[in-house]
Amino acid sequence: xxxxxxxxxxxxxxxAAITVAMIALIGWSIATENAVVPxxxxxxxxxxxxxxxxxxxxxxxxxxxxRISEKASRxxxxxxxxxxxxxxITLTAVSTEDSSLSREVGLTLAFCACGLLVxxxxxxxYHSRKS
Amino acid sequence: MPTIVEKVRKxxxxxxxxxxxxxxxxxxxxxxxxxxxxxxxxxVLSIEKEKYDPSLELAFKIANLFNVTIEDIFSYRTxxxxx
Numbered sequence: 001x002x003x004x005x006x007x008x009x010x011x012x013x014x015x016a017a018i019t020v021a022m023i024a025l026i027g028w029s030i031a032t033e034n035a036v037v038p039x040x041x042x043x044x045x046x047x048x049x050x051x052x053x054x055x056x057x058x059x060x061x062x063x064x065x066x067r068i069s070e071k072a073s074r075x076x077x078x079x080x081x082x083x084x085x086x087x088x089i090t091l092t093a094v095s096t097e098d099s100s101l102s103r104e105v106g107l108t109l110a111f112c113a114c115g116l117l118v119x120x121x122x123x124x125x126y127h128s129r130k131s
Numbered sequence: 132m133p134t135i136v137e138k139v140r141k142x143x144x145x146x147x148x149x150x151x152x153x154x155x156x157x158x159x160x161x162x163x164x165x166x167x168x169x170x171x172x173x174x175v176l177s178i179e180k181e182k183y184d185p186s187l188e189l190a191f192k193i194a195n196l197f198n199v200t201i202e203d204i205f206s207y208r209t210x211x212x213x214x
Contacts, residue, residue: 008171062170063186064177 008058015052018045077120084113144209146184150175153197153204168192 029037091106177183
């Protein structure tokens, strides 16, 4: 059976609808403390979006989109790493023996920031060697 | 005496292009041109408004499409050129 091709506009609408449905399902599973639903929801959403993407006849992304993504990713990483590191260090520093939760949150944030920066450095080195 | 920043600024230029002119000469819409080049209409619009400088590959594609050289469509002007 041949599936009709889809325009870029319809792809965006369908993509947004799938994303909203995924968020609603994940939110519902958190509210009802259901740990099984989120995994198939995310996987199903990714597969559905991939299948939809293949049906689009128009150009969905081009070099300008890639360049915008690069800039957006770079600034998002910088902002997140900075905020996570400062918040993490502050929480760890101000935590007392009674407030072990703030220390744990602080350490988690600080390690997240470090992990992200390490991942960025590895990715940078890989792409630098490739080009 | 000009500072280093001022000196650099003086040398900074801007890409100019005549894409809109060539598109009109060939009676093409932004959509049609985008389809021929395999890019989105927004990218054509951004290039025409000189908000986005295309890659060398895309610049060659555009020049080949209109059967002209890259220099016919794109030019690079420094601030010194304008004064």
